[in-house]
Every structure is written in C-alpha cells, then in structure tokens.
Amino acid sequence: MTLTRPDDRPAQMNSGNALELRGITKMFGALAAIADVTLTVRPGERRAVLGSNGAGKTTLFNCITGDFPATSGIIRFFGEDVTAFPPYERIRRGLRRTYQISSLFAGLTVIDNVYLACRGVSRNRYSLLRPRTDDALVHAAEMLVEAVHLTAVRDRLVGELAYGQQRQLEIALAMSGAPRFILFDEPAAGLSPTERRDLVAILTSLPAHIGYIIIEHDMDVALRVVESVTMMHNGRIFKEGRPSEIEEDPEVQELYLGGGHG
Amino acid sequence: MALADQAPTGARINPAAAPGRSWIERIPPGWWIAVVVLLAMPMVANNFWLFQVMGWSFILGMIAVSLTFLAGYGGMVSLLQMSIAGLAGYMVAILGPSGTTSISLGLAWWIALPAAFLVAAIFATLSGALAVRTEGIYTIMITLAIAAAFFYFTRQNYTIFNGYSGFNLVLPPRLFGVNWRDPVPFYYLCLGCAALCYGAVVYISRSPFGLALQGVRDNPRRMAALGFNVTAHRVAAHALASVFASVGGILLVWQNAQIAPGTIGIPAAIDILVVAVIGGLRRPLGAFVGAFIYVILQVFSPDVLGVFGFSAERFKLIIGLGFLAVVLFSPDGVLGLWDRWRARRARRVDPLTGAPR
Incomplete structure (x- = not known):
C-alpha cells in the first residue's frame, strides 16, 4: 500500500x-x-x-x-x-453492503425497510411488542429516509418505487445503525x-x-x-x-x- | 399454487404514523357490527349452532390462523399445524383427567395446560428446525412427512397415546363453577380465544419480530446482510405459531370430549391448508372466514346433497370444487374477492360526468 x-x-x-x-x-x-x-x-x-x-x-x-x-x-x-x-x-x-441489483423487501413500505435495517443491528430483534412512536430506532429510520431524500414516499410499498428511488433506499439500508x-x-x-x-x-x-x-x-x-x-x-x-x-x-x-x- | 404471491401487504399502519385519532376511532363500522353480532348470538341462536357450527369454526380458524401466520407472513407452508394442535390436545388428555384412567395422569389443569403448550411448542420447534432448511414444495413435503409419521405413531403407540381408541371423557375444568362444555359458555370461550389469537397475529405482524418475518419471506439473503439470523427467525416463527394451534387443539379436544388418531390424520392436516387458502392467506381474518365456510359446508351439505340423491360423504366434493374455484379465480381467497369488489365499487363513476357515484 x-x-x-x-x-x-x-x-x-x-x-x-x-x-x-x-x-x-x-x-x-x-x-x-x-x-x-x-x-x-x-x-x-x-x-x-x-x-x-x-x-x-x-x-x-x-x-x-x-x-x-x-x-x-x-x-x-x-x-x-x-x-x-x-x-x-x-x-x-x-460491516454493511449494498447490492448491484436492488435487494429490498418489496412487500413492505420504505420506512419499514429502513426500520428493519436499523433493528437488524440492534437488540430485541425478536421483540413481539410494537415500537412506540418515540422509539429511538423509529426515529433513526426516519432520519435515514430523509438523508436519502425518500421522505415523500416513506409509506409507499417498495415494489411500487421508481428504479432510482430503490437505489437510494438500497444505500439507506447500508447506512443503518453504526x-x-x-x-x-x-x-x-x-x-x-x-x-x-x-x-x-x-x-x-x-x-x-x-x-x-x-x-x-x-x-x-x-x-x-x-x-x-x-x-x-x-x-x-x-x-x-x-x-x-x-x-x-x-x-x-x-x-x-x-x-x-x- | 403460488402461495408466495399471496403475501399480506395490508399491514401499512406504521409505528410512527402518529394518527390524529385514537385506535378505537379507527376501527371501521363493519367491525363494530361483527362484534355486536358475535356477542349477541347466544340470545338468538340454538345450541347446535353455537356449539357445533360457531365453536368448530373458531377452533378450525385458530389452527388455520397459525398456518396463515407461517405462510402469509413467513412464506413457509406447513402441513404440521393440525399435528401440533392434536399433540396439545393429546397432552391435555394424557396429563389431565380422562376416561382412560390407566394412562391419564389426572394432573390439575394449571399443570396440564401449560405443559400441553410447552410440549407442542417443543415439537413445533424441532420439526420447524428441520423444515426451515428447505424451501417451497420441499417444506410442504417434509412437514407432510412429519405429520404422517406422527399420525401413525399415535395409532400404533398404546403406552402413551392409547393407539386406535385414543382418549375419551376429556372435559374442560370446572372453573368459576361453570361447565365450560355447555353450549353458551363454550361459545364464549371459543370466541374469546379466537379473538385473542386473531388480535395477537395482527399485533405481532407489526412488531419487530413480525416485520422481520415478512422481511425473511421477501428476501432472506438481504435479511442476513442486515444482521438477522434468518434460520433462527424462521424456527421462532414455528414455535410462536404453535401457540395458536395449541389453543385450537385443546378446545377441539374439549368440544369432542375425546381425541383419537383420526383427529390428526392426513385429511385433517390438508383441511387446515384448504381452510386457510379458501379464506385467503393475505390476512389473518381469512383463516376464520375460511373455517366458517368449511364448517357450514360440512354441516349443511348432507341435507342439500340428500335432496339430489347423493350420499352425505360427498361434501368433500363441494369443498374440493370450492377450493379449485378459489385457487383458479381468486388466489387470495374469499377475502380477496371481497377486497376487489370493494375496490371496484370505490372506482365506480358516473359514465356521463365522471363523478364518483
């Protein structure tokens, strides 16, 4: 090197x-x-x-x-x-990665995709309790959605997104957690x-x-x-x-x- | 049968959606009507309707909703749910009191019931751990194989399962001085349990575990790349689904006051799949709608068939034709038909002005 x-x-x-x-x-x-x-x-x-x-x-x-x-x-x-x-x-x-061909959860909304990414690298992955609205991870997910300019489509199903938006979401998933x-x-x-x-x-x-x-x-x-x-x-x-x-x-x-x- | 295409997508209420109205106000009026009708039914319906038709519908619905949970949210079609329900039922008969005193231990209900849930959950976890290593048709095959093995085991084992004859006189405990096998108490018991199971599935679908399960269904490889242990998640889903099936299985034993290998045979295992698919795998409500349709057909088709000179056994023919029709014309079940009908109505406009009617 x-x-x-x-x-x-x-x-x-x-x-x-x-x-x-x-x-x-x-x-x-x-x-x-x-x-x-x-x-x-x-x-x-x-x-x-x-x-x-x-x-x-x-x-x-x-x-x-x-x-x-x-x-x-x-x-x-x-x-x-x-x-x-x-x-x-x-x-x-x-460690995080993105995929060459977008690899997302088509049946879930944008915010749920990002929330899953945040949850995957934190505790309580098996929690049966719904997150409260002031949940720190929900907030972190909101911030990530904003960071990749997807706030306008946060509640849309990922399968319905345009190609470029899916690529942006792909990056958001890789930036979750720390x-x-x-x-x-x-x-x-x-x-x-x-x-x-x-x-x-x-x-x-x-x-x-x-x-x-x-x-x-x-x-x-x-x-x-x-x-x-x-x-x-x-x-x-x-x-x-x-x-x-x-x-x-x-x-x-x-x-x-x-x-x-x- | 493209079961994977029937993934539930209806769960769109978001944890952070911060609605202006409380959750009570967001319940649509149709639900209030259903609640009132179900609660008031014992005032008008006869005992046969309450005990046989409604009680059995709720029981079948609970067993089927455990499959909906696995198949709809987890993408795993398991034919084991009837076996798990049956095992829980058997455990209640074996550990608690029954007419077969030589085997039944006669333990108190507060030991027998938790133990039944536990044994069924262990069985579901072990067989789930086997099944999740396969995908699609192979999951169906392996769960069918385990279901068949369990059926023949109960039929041939006389030391624990009492073979062919099984157990009779398995009665619910007399809690609060109520005979829970009387039609009205049994109806409310089943209604309450079904409502709890349904509510639990709906609630869990939006929990971290439930969301992750849907993630595993949509894209297991990406889930691993997000930090989830996909295999462990799938096995946990099998364990959790066993709780709903066990509730149904225990109530089924109490309703029949007996359990024998026939209860958990291959036809019964397949019936659960038929019930769930007829109702629709997209939503947990489909399991109960499917169960009600199945029971109505089974109970009343002998009379109808008799008019046309067929034997009562031919009711399976009607169920089978109905199943074919659903799979062909509405892969998301009867609830899917209902959804599309509502969507068409909402889109309907005046042909002259274009204004919505």
Missing part, C-alpha cells in the same frame, strides 16, 4: 486495519472466481475496486460479507478473524446524471470514520469519491494505487479503459 499518511486516524480495536484479506480464494466448481486476493484497507479509507465484467469484484464482496463463504484464506474485520462467521455476525460488527465499513456494489448503475450527482454528494458526506469499498464502472463517480484504487482482472489483483496513478497507467488503459481514455 503506497498511500500511508502520517496523520492516520487512531487505530481501532487492537488493529490498524479496517479490513484485511489474506489469500482469499473462491472456487465455483473448478473455476476460481477470485484467486489469492490479499488486500488491506485502513479505517476510514475509501477505495474503488475496478475491473471488467467477470473480474471477480462482486464475488470479492460476497466473500467479505459471507454471502458466499471463501474457499480459503483469512478475513479480518477491525482485527477480528471473521472468516468463519455467518453474514449476520459480520453485519452486527459494523456502520464502520460499507461495501457499495455499483451504486450508480442505471442512475440518471442528476441522481449520480446526488449519489456522489451522499458518498462524500459520509462521516470520515466510515470507510468503504466501491465497485463502479462510471469513472466519473468512482475516481471522485475514493483515495485509492484496486484493479482486478480474472479474479486477481494486478494493480493498486492512487486514482491519478491508475488513470495514467498504460497497462490499465490497455486493459480496462480501452486505450483511448484520457
């Missing part, structure tokens, strides 16, 4: 790293979707993972969250070995130029202690909201660096930007 800065944020929980992957490999049958990926991300760091389709970016996310457990390798989250943890245990420790690290999987896909500007605003206004990894094909979005870039190709990492370095790298231009870029 070339981007160590002297004014690094204080190390959290007996480790300097938010996320540490060591030799992560995911096999689908005989096919290695990702092979021997080693990656370190500091707390509060914002990083883009770029690569062509099939490079293994989303599979990497699935291994980090545990949606699909890695075949081999070790994953540490803020110093804790979470390799054997089911997804919900990793989420409860402050996230420490978020994985954004192509959050700008299918958004209009205006919605993309809103997205960049949301990403850049996240509190400084929340780091993230973003998978994004739109370079204008990706390179404006990150401080480091990891390039993947055929399931392996083949370059890491600052956005400007990556943009100017001839090998990257050849492989990913189609040579004519910049």
Whole structure:
C-alpha cells in the first residue's frame, strides 16, 4: 500500500486495519472466481475496486460479507478473524453492503425497510411488542429516509418505487445503525446524471470514520469519491494505487479503459 | 399454487404514523357490527349452532390462523399445524383427567395446560428446525412427512397415546363453577380465544419480530446482510405459531370430549391448508372466514346433497370444487374477492360526468 499518511486516524480495536484479506480464494466448481486476493484497507479509507465484467469484484464482496463463504484464506474485520462467521455476525460488527441489483423487501413500505435495517443491528430483534412512536430506532429510520431524500414516499410499498428511488433506499439500508465499513456494489448503475450527482454528494458526506469499498464502472463517480484504487482482472489483483496513478497507467488503459481514455 | 404471491401487504399502519385519532376511532363500522353480532348470538341462536357450527369454526380458524401466520407472513407452508394442535390436545388428555384412567395422569389443569403448550411448542420447534432448511414444495413435503409419521405413531403407540381408541371423557375444568362444555359458555370461550389469537397475529405482524418475518419471506439473503439470523427467525416463527394451534387443539379436544388418531390424520392436516387458502392467506381474518365456510359446508351439505340423491360423504366434493374455484379465480381467497369488489365499487363513476357515484 503506497498511500500511508502520517496523520492516520487512531487505530481501532487492537488493529490498524479496517479490513484485511489474506489469500482469499473462491472456487465455483473448478473455476476460481477470485484467486489469492490479499488486500488491506485502513479505517476510514475509501477505495474503488475496478475491473471488467467477470473480474471477480462482486464475488470479492460476497466473500467479505459471507454471502458466499471463501474457499480459503483469512478475513479480518477491525482485527477480528471473521472468516468463519455467518453474514449476520459480520453485519452486527459494523460491516454493511449494498447490492448491484436492488435487494429490498418489496412487500413492505420504505420506512419499514429502513426500520428493519436499523433493528437488524440492534437488540430485541425478536421483540413481539410494537415500537412506540418515540422509539429511538423509529426515529433513526426516519432520519435515514430523509438523508436519502425518500421522505415523500416513506409509506409507499417498495415494489411500487421508481428504479432510482430503490437505489437510494438500497444505500439507506447500508447506512443503518453504526456502520464502520460499507461495501457499495455499483451504486450508480442505471442512475440518471442528476441522481449520480446526488449519489456522489451522499458518498462524500459520509462521516470520515466510515470507510468503504466501491465497485463502479462510471469513472466519473468512482475516481471522485475514493483515495485509492484496486484493479482486478480474472479474479486477481494486478494493480493498486492512487486514482491519478491508475488513470495514467498504460497497462490499465490497455486493459480496462480501452486505450483511448484520457 | 403460488402461495408466495399471496403475501399480506395490508399491514401499512406504521409505528410512527402518529394518527390524529385514537385506535378505537379507527376501527371501521363493519367491525363494530361483527362484534355486536358475535356477542349477541347466544340470545338468538340454538345450541347446535353455537356449539357445533360457531365453536368448530373458531377452533378450525385458530389452527388455520397459525398456518396463515407461517405462510402469509413467513412464506413457509406447513402441513404440521393440525399435528401440533392434536399433540396439545393429546397432552391435555394424557396429563389431565380422562376416561382412560390407566394412562391419564389426572394432573390439575394449571399443570396440564401449560405443559400441553410447552410440549407442542417443543415439537413445533424441532420439526420447524428441520423444515426451515428447505424451501417451497420441499417444506410442504417434509412437514407432510412429519405429520404422517406422527399420525401413525399415535395409532400404533398404546403406552402413551392409547393407539386406535385414543382418549375419551376429556372435559374442560370446572372453573368459576361453570361447565365450560355447555353450549353458551363454550361459545364464549371459543370466541374469546379466537379473538385473542386473531388480535395477537395482527399485533405481532407489526412488531419487530413480525416485520422481520415478512422481511425473511421477501428476501432472506438481504435479511442476513442486515444482521438477522434468518434460520433462527424462521424456527421462532414455528414455535410462536404453535401457540395458536395449541389453543385450537385443546378446545377441539374439549368440544369432542375425546381425541383419537383420526383427529390428526392426513385429511385433517390438508383441511387446515384448504381452510386457510379458501379464506385467503393475505390476512389473518381469512383463516376464520375460511373455517366458517368449511364448517357450514360440512354441516349443511348432507341435507342439500340428500335432496339430489347423493350420499352425505360427498361434501368433500363441494369443498374440493370450492377450493379449485378459489385457487383458479381468486388466489387470495374469499377475502380477496371481497377486497376487489370493494375496490371496484370505490372506482365506480358516473359514465356521463365522471363523478364518483
């Protein structure tokens, strides 16, 4: 990692790293979707993972969250070995993710979706008592709905929402509770130029202690909201660096930007 | 049968909706009429109607509403609910007093009743833990297999379940000097229990547990990515549903004053599914509407069939045709028909002016 800065944020929980992957490999049958990926991300760091389709970016996310457990390798989250943890245990420790294809609860309202996200990372998940109107989690959910500009549709069923609104809700779910690290999987896909500007605003206004990894094909979005870039190709990492370095790298231009870029 | 499509979406009252009116004022007038009719029924109806028709409807409704809870809110179609109800009923007969004194322990009701609920809940939790590892048709198959196994076990086991003959003279305790098997007290007992079960399902559907259960139904993978233990949630839903089924099962034993393997056979297990689907899985009320229709058909079709020269046993034919019609024309049951009829009325406008009539 070339981007160590002297004014690094204080190390959290007996480790300097938010996320540490060591030799992560995911096999689908005989096919290695990702092979021997080693990656370190500091707390509060914002990083883009770029690569062509099939490079293994989303599979990497699935291994980090545990949606699909890695075949081999070790994953540490803020110093804790979470390799054997089911997804919900990793989420409860402050990891969040969004999905490339919106993954929401179509039969519930917007506010209920966000409320569930807030409830999932707090206690009393099995409570049979309805929340009171002054419930702290209900309030937190209201704030999140407002933060992603969905207050006008808070009581609509999610299945009835427009595509862009569903993408915004997707982000709200990932910001519930007290996230420490978020994985954004192509959050700008299918958004209009205006919605993309809103997205960049949301990403850049996240509190400084929340780091993230973003998978994004739109370079204008990706390179404006990150401080480091990891390039993947055929399931392996083949370059890491600052956005400007990556943009100017001839090998990257050849492989990913189609040579004519910049 | 696309049961997953019949997810309840009606629960739109939000915890933070802060309505201007109190909850009493928000109850629609139709409900008040229903409450008055149900409470006043013993003044006009005869004992047969109260005990057989209404009592049985409420009992079937409670067992069916436990399935509605699992299938409608949790997306899990279980054929086990009748077995769970039957097990609770058996437990009351085994632990409490019955005519089969060689087996029944004759314990007091305040031990036998909680123990019956507990045993049924343990059974539901264990079988639920097996069933939730499967999806869709396989959940139906595995619960059917357990139901069948339990049925044959009760029929062949004489040391605990007294085999073929089961237990007779299983009577409710004489609390407050009332014989609860008299038609009027039994009617109010069933009405009260049914109202409690219905209210509990409606209330729980908006609780964190109930909302999360609907989340598990819609998108289990995302629920895990929000911090929920999906498997544990599903198993807990099975355990909770067993409470409603157990209430129905215990009342059923008291109503018949006996229980035998036939009560929990495969036809009975399937009847619960039929009742829930006919009424509509979208809302808990559907279970009770379906149960009432089922009981009316069962009780009165012999007379009607007799007129046409059919045997009384053919009432299942009518139920089956009704089930087919519902699945074909209104997958969300009779309540779905009612909802659509109301929506059409609300949309009806004057053809000349376009103004609502």
